[in-house]
Amino acid sequence: MRTMIAGLMLAGILLAAPLAQAENPIVIKFSHVVAENTPKGQGAQKFAELVEERLAGRVVVEVFPNSQLYGDNKVLEAMLLGDVHLAAPSLSKFKRYTKKLQLFDLPFVFGDIAAVERFQRSPEGKTLLRSMEKRGLIGLAYWHNGMKQLSANRPLRVPADAKGLKFRIQASDVLAAQFRALGATPLKKPFSEVFTLLQTKGIDGQENTWSNIYSKKFFEVQDYITETDHGVIDYMVVTSTEFWRGLPGDVRTVLEQCIAEATAYANRVALEKAVSDRQKIVDSGRSTILTLSTDERVQWVEAMRPVWAQFEDVIDRELIEAALAANE
Numbered sequence: 001m002r003t004m005i006a007g008l009m010l011a012g013i014l015l016a017a018p019l020a021q022a023e024n025p026i027v028i029k030f031s032h033v034v035a036e037n038t039p040k041g042q043g044a045q046k047f048a049e050l051v052e053e054r055l056a057g058r059v060v061v062e063v064f065p066n067s068q069l070y071g072d073n074k075v076l077e078a079m080l081l082g083d084v085h086l087a088a089p090s091l092s093k094f095k096r097y098t099k100k101l102q103l104f105d106l107p108f109v110f111g112d113i114a115a116v117e118r119f120q121r122s123p124e125g126k127t128l129l130r131s132m133e134k135r136g137l138i139g140l141a142y143w144h145n146g147m148k149q150l151s152a153n154r155p156l157r158v159p160a161d162a163k164g165l166k167f168r169i170q171a172s173d174v175l176a177a178q179f180r181a182l183g184a185t186p187l188k189k190p191f192s193e194v195f196t197l198l199q200t201k202g203i204d205g206q207e208n209t210w211s212n213i214y215s216k217k218f219f220e221v222q223d224y225i226t227e228t229d230h231g232v233i234d235y236m237v238v239t240s241t242e243f244w245r246g247l248p249g250d251v252r253t254v255l256e257q258c259i260a261e262a263t264a265y266a267n268r269v270a271l272e273k274a275v276s277d278r279q280k281i282v283d284s285g286r287s288t289i290l291t292l293s294t295d296e297r298v299q300w301v302e303a304m305r306p307v308w309a310q311f312e313d314v315i316d317r318e319l320i321e322a323a324l325a326a327n328e
């Protein structure tokens with residue numbers, strides 16, 4: 001009798017196990033700061049859809065755009081506490097965890113996104129994905145946004161035009177040095193505050209990609225955007241080492257495939273939006289886009305490039321060489 005009861009109980013447990021799994025799926029919270037109609041917003045959404053297709057009942061991805069859950073300053077701390085599981089901060093926002101990624105902030109290292117992509121695929125680029133493991137973070141992929149442009153309420157044709165102006169920057173010492181080299185004042189502010197700061201003239205200008213300038217309406221409160229392509233805003237999709245290693249192996253494998261497909265998708269959106277969002281700004285007539293002559297461009301390079309010397313020791317000269325080689 002006892003054996004029979006024990007057998008029935010065991011059968012009950014075994015039958016209940018898949019149900020319990022379905023009732024308690026693993027929840028992956030993906031927090032980001034940009035709008036949904038951006039490369040990162042679309043990439044996060046695509047990832048959630050792929051997971052829904054392939055791991056329905058086992059994993060649920062909840063995406064929180066527009067700094068709804070965490071802003072720039074808090075998301076990585078929250079990740080280490082287990083309160084959020086995926087994020088894709090700009091490569092400029094990892095300074096507390098590694099100094100190496102400051103490479104991506106050096107002005108005029110990469111000629112275009114194709115060069116950025118080649119570097120990210122190189123052995124050196126891949127190694128950087130693992131550079132924060134000791135600090136509890138794993139990089140799962142790079143996602144593109146695009147090259148940065150400079151905006152202000154005064155036309156910025158040559159570096160001297162930026163002198164004395166206040167520019168919002170991401171929390172990066174390289175970017176601070178870049179604006180100081182122009183005789184301007186850099187202010188580190190979260191992305192969520194940029195529009196209001198521009199609107200209320202708390203700052204005079206900012207640097208960002210076409211998709212961020214368009215989706216957050218910066219072009220409506222900036223009279224001029226200079227097409228400088230002087231730097232890049234790209235992302236690293238990160239998770240906590242503890243969370244990632246704690247996942248069942250089969251789930252992790254499927255999630256890795258979903259990340260790879262979402263990466264390809266986000267990168268296609270990035271290339272498209274760098275063209276289409278720029279065009280939408282032109283069509284709006286709200287902001288004038290200035291293109292630089294070769295001579296003007298050389299002046300920006302000459303004004304900003306000295307910043308490299310301040311950071312090459314911490315970043316590592318060989319890493320900079322590898323990045324430069326990706327332009328060829």
Ligand code: LMR
Pocket residue numbers: 033034089090145170190191208212233
């Ligand atoms: C910014 O702060 O300007 C960007 O990093 C925002 C983003 O995530 O693209």
